[in-house]
Amino acid sequence: MDFIITVGLTFILILVALLVFRYVGLPVYRIEAINIKRLLESVLAETATEDDWDVFTGMPIHHNPELDDIRVQCAMLALTEMTVRRGLVIFSDTGRSQIEEQLQILNKKLCKKTEHHHD
Numbered sequence: 001m002d003f004i005i006t007v008g009l010t011f012i013l014i015l016v017a018l019l020v021f022r023y024v025g026l027p028v029y030r031i032e033a034i035n036i037k038r039l040l041e042s043v044l045a046e047t048a049t050e051d052d053w054d055v056f057t058g059m060p061i062h063h064n065p066e067l068d069d070i071r072v073q074c075a076m077l078a079l080t081e082m083t084v085r086r087g088l089v090i091f092s093d094t095g096r097s098q099i100e101e102q103l104q105i106l107n108k109k110l111c112k113k114t115e116h117h118h119d
Helices: 002-024 033-044 050-058 065-081 093-118
Strands: 082-085 088-091
Touching: 033 050, 033 065, 033 093, 050 065, 050 088, 065 082, 065 088, 065 093, 088 093
Parallel strands: none
Antiparallel strands: 082 088
16 A cells, blocks of 8 residues: 555656646756856866866857857867866866967957947
C-alpha cells in the first residue's frame, strides 16, 4: 500500500512540475555582452577558470550573432594561444593582445547600447 501511495505522490509531483514548466517556461541561460566582458577581463587578469572558459566557448549565442562571432574568435584563439595552469586560463602574449581587441569591440558595443538607453 505504501508503494502505491509513493508512486501516486511522485506522479502528482512530476505532473505539477511539468505544468509549471509549461506555463512559466523553462529556465534559460543567456550570455550577454557584460558577461563576456567580465570573462575577458578575468582572462587578462589570469583569474578565469577553465570551466568558465568552456561554458563560454561551448555554448552558441543564438540571440546575438555579434556576440557569437566574438565567442567563435575566442574559441579559435584558444586552440593555439591558450594553456591551462592550476585550473586557470592563461594566454600567450599574442593571445592576450587578441583578447584585448575582442574586449575593445565589446566595450564599443556596450557604449552604443548605453547611448541608446539614454535617448
